[in-house]
Amino acid sequence: MRSQPLVQLDGSSEIGLEESLGLFVALREALLTGGPQGDLDASVLCQRVLIQTGTQPSPGAIDAREKDTRLLSALREAANLPLTLSQLAASLKVPVPELRHAVQSATGVGPKELIIQLRMQRAQSLLADTDLPVQRIASLTGYDDPAYFSRLFTKKTRSSPSQFRREHRRAERAEQHTWDV
Known part of the structure; x- marks a missing residue:
């Protein structure tokens, strides 16, 4: 439909409006020329038009x-x-x-799954970086029921919140490295 073109030729792309329109003028001339050379030129120009319009999002x-x-x-x-x-x-x-x-x-996932992923990422960070109780972390990540949060966390990460904290404690690791030096 002319009122809603697939690609707007407004000159805002890398190739200006004059060059865009010039391709169509050259294509018309090639088609009028005819013969093997005209057909070849028209084919090349069609490819250029397709490439140019393909690089411009609507x-x-x-x-x-x-x-x-x-x-x-x-x-x-x-x-x-x-x-x-x-x-x-x-x-x-x-x-x-x-x-x-x-x-x-x-x-690639639905909104519910994305929300769970985001909440679990935040919970992991809070568990590794703070001493907040699991109940508080559940609340901070959008779960009113700490038992449900713990079950879901365990299902998604394959370790309970307390086990995850023990294995991923960032503050303890930093302290251990200072003793190793």
Whole structure:
């Protein structure tokens, strides 16, 4: 449709508007020339047009990518809040299906799984870097039930929170290295 071109030739790309339009003028001339040389020239020019248009994302694609990036950023910031997926989508002012699609296309996992991954990463960091009780870490990562948090943490990391803390304690490692010197 002319009102919604696949690629906008506005000269904003590396190849200017005049050069873009020049390809079409040269293509028309090659087609009018005909014969083997005209066919060869037209073929080469078609390839150049395809390459040029393929390197220019459509304005709609740029807007969608920017929106998806903003959604993912906001989701990462809100991941530790104890919200349901529908509450999270509402706080981000998008419908749940749009949130699902944006997260799935950007990360390869659904929003619930991404939230769990983000929460587990934060929990691991808190366990390794602080002496906070597991109950407090559960709360800080969006879980009201510490027992559920512990079961989920164990399932995802294959070690309990206390075992993970013992094995990954960053402060102890730093102290051990100073004694080794």
